[in-house]
Each structure stands twice: as structure tokens, then as C-alpha cells.
Amino acid sequence: MVADRELIPFSRPYRSAKEISNLTAVLASDHAHGDGPFTASASARLRMITGAGHVLLTTSATHALEMASSLLGIGVGDEVILPSFTFPSAGDAVARTGARCVFVDIDPATGTIDPTQVIEAIGPATRAISIMHYGGMPADLPALTSIARDHDLPLIEDNAHGLGVPGLGIAGVLAAQSFHDTKNVHSGEGGALLINDFALVERAEIMREKGTNRSQFLRGQIDKYSWVDWGSSYLPSELNAAVLDSQLSEFDEIQRMRHAVWNRYATELAGWAHDRGVMLMDPPGGIHAAHLFYLLLPEWSMQAEFIDALRAQGVQAAFHYVPLDTSTAGQRYGRTLRPLDRSEDFSHRLVRLPLWAGMPESFVSRVIEAAKSFVPVR
């Protein structure tokens, strides 16, 4: 059907100008392990972008979330409240400690955790509230921070989608960023832990360096380093940091290009969506990170049909997430207070369109035309 037309991929990793020369510099420097000059530079850029007090690069967002659980001392007998509509990493970070996930529903306007359900879910075993800013649309932070304060519970932010949105990554005690190559800026695989409570910094540095005080040793604060606490190897290599630093140096330009694609979808699909009963992503206050663009079809049955119809026209679209409370591991490691209807409905109606920095205008036009030509089978 579209043999003459190039497939439009769902996402394409960004190529930054200096990534190759940075990599060459690392290899020539004989310092390819972690915590070299590119790690320092990328961390400084992340502090600038987010406003976080302290940033530690990690091997992934999943590992940053793992570190968050460990830093907060979450363990057997504890519970963590999190949205069902999120990426499995948030559940992994709880389950691996032996604690239980308590899944709650979302606000369908943003796909982020519903604060009223958080209040209901708080009990004597609750140790933390874990939230995610879907597409970089902020979860209801005024409500969530006041709930966290009233109940003396730490807030953990999964900010994998929301880099650059003011206030995200610094509302919680700890936050995770992802630099997987499907994210706005990437290092192949990678992440960062943002630490907003200075009291946790020293322990986090130790945890990231195999449980040793090597970071203090490198700063000349101690004469020799040794095993001082539980830890792991969460430190990315300088090669990853070299790519990340190059990408972050172009962050504003990347965001400008992604927002341009996002804005075309929002504008040019609006009339069609209105006529067809389709809801387009509509961020409150226009605040989002241009990480993704989604639409909600009026009926569950249309999701697969719509994705297939786009694919027939050479356009790769995608859905997500399978609500964690309905997943195999979610049932083993979590519980709910009630059926989470909004998460289920959202995930069955949602389709994401291709979006990346530098996506050609002609591709964006083809996606829009393909979407508009969709006729549901009734």
C-alpha cells in the first residue's frame, strides 16, 4: 500500500552535534569509567534545567527509582502509593524492597495520579507516595505536596517525561529522569536521581558507588575508601555522559522542535477530533514537555483499528500502559482499594502519534492525513 513511502517511525533518537567528538575525547582520555568531566558537566546542566539541589547521573531511571526506595528505607511490611497508569519501573522500585504497591486511579484530564484517591489509600503501613508526570503534564502538585506534608510522607517523582517543565523534579524529596533513547534527550540508556533533601546526598553517593565512600575519596575528603554501606553500581560510564552532555547542550533546540510537531497535531487535528468524538491531549494551562502526543478514541474497540489503519498508511502509532494493577506482577506485588476504572478506560482508548525532534514537516502532514482518513468499522 505504501511501498513507495518511507515508514514513519514512532520515535527516533536525537543526534546531537558533539556526541561523536565527545566520545572520541573520552576514549582518548583513558578515563571511560564514571564521574569524569562529562558526568560533571551533564550533571551541572541538569541542575540548571531542573533547579534540583543535587543531581547524580545513574544507569537508568529505573535505577534512580530503586535508589529512591532504598534511600527512604522502604522495605518489608511497608506500602507505597502509586498510580496504576504508569511505567512498570515505579512498581519494580517498590516490589524489589519487599514492600507492597497500593495502586490508585488517575485524573483522566492528565493521566496523572488522583490526589483524592491518594488520601483514601494512606494507612499505617504507607511509607511514600510515588507519582509520575505523564507527558510532562504536572500531577496535581499543590494537592500532593500538601497531602505529603500533612501525613509526613516523602513524595517521589518519576519525571522521565517531564524534563524542562518548571517545578518538575523538585517537588518531591527525590526524582528520577530517564535518558533512554526514546526520551527527549538520551545517552542510549541512562538516568539521573535528583535529590532535593541535602541529608540524603552522602548516602546516595555511597549507594551509587558500590556502597563505598569513593566519591569523598575523589574529593580528597578522606585518605582511603572502603565499603561503608549497602550499595550497587548505579554509576554510568563517561561514554554515556559524553553523549548526554552533548544532547543537553542542545536541549532548548530539541524542545523547540518537539513542540513544533506537537503544536501541529493539536491545531490540525482539532476539527477532525471534534467531529469524531476523539479527545486530543489537552494539557491544563498548556503545560507539557512535548514528550508525547496522544488522543483518546471514543470507544475501546477503535484502538487496535486506529493503530492498524495508521500502519497501513506507513505510520507507526502506539498505545500504553497496561494498568499495573491488572498486570501479572502488579497482582503479585500490589493491591487496590477498588477497581481502577479510569486507568483502564484511559489505556484502552489512548493512541500516541509519532513525535521526535527533527521530524520532517512532510511526515507530520502524513500522520495528520492518515489520522483524519480513519473510518471506524461499526
Ligand SMILES: *Cc1c(COP(=O)(O)O)cnc(C)c1O
Ligand atoms: C522510560 C520510562 C521509565 C524507565 O526509564 P529507564 O531509564 O529506561 O529505566 C520510567 N518511567 C517512565 C514514565 C518512563 O517513560
